[in-house]
Amino acid sequence: MKKNILLIGFMGVGKGTVARAFAKRYGVFNIDTDDLVESYANKEVKKIFAKKGEEHFRKLEQSVAKWLRKSVNGTLISCGGGFYKVDKLDEIGTVVLLDASFEWIHSRLKNAKNPEEKLAKRPLFGNINKAQTLYNERKKAYNEIADAIIKVEGKSMDEICEEVERIANT
Secondary structure, eight states, X not given: OOSOEXXXXXXXXXXXXXXXXXXXXXXXXXXXXXXXXXXXXTSOHHHHHHHHHHHHHHHXXXXXXXXXXXXXXXXXXXXXXXXXXXXXXXGTOEEEEEEOOHXXXXXXXXXXXXXXXXXXXXXXXXXXXXXXXXHHHHHHHHHHHOSEEEEOTTOOHHHHXXXXXXXXXX
């Protein structure tokens, strides 16, 4: 097993925010799977979805997963909301679910400093009813694939980072 930690969870739960805070606090590298897809495709996620569709995007995620398995160690990896579906996820590292209710996630995005940008970055959040359905579909799968679960609602960033650190050291 590699020493990577993968943060999974529904879009908007704060995986990237936690990864950046954790990296700063503990002096580790962090990478984001959506950023890797964008770099590989030389296109933003929303443009990949718009021009080539979700299926093409998922194939790009598989390529990123393969590269992570081969090339990355000792890194905190924040994963896109659907990245949990890639093959051999457990071979990349320890999978940590950042868990929160749909209502909390939606409120977090709507009340961000830049809500339009936060929502636009997440093409599958374009229709709130579809997003809720997707959340409900993914919740069980997230729980099944996770090696550890951190409930993030009502916790400070320090508390969340400390929980990630405990998991990383077990």
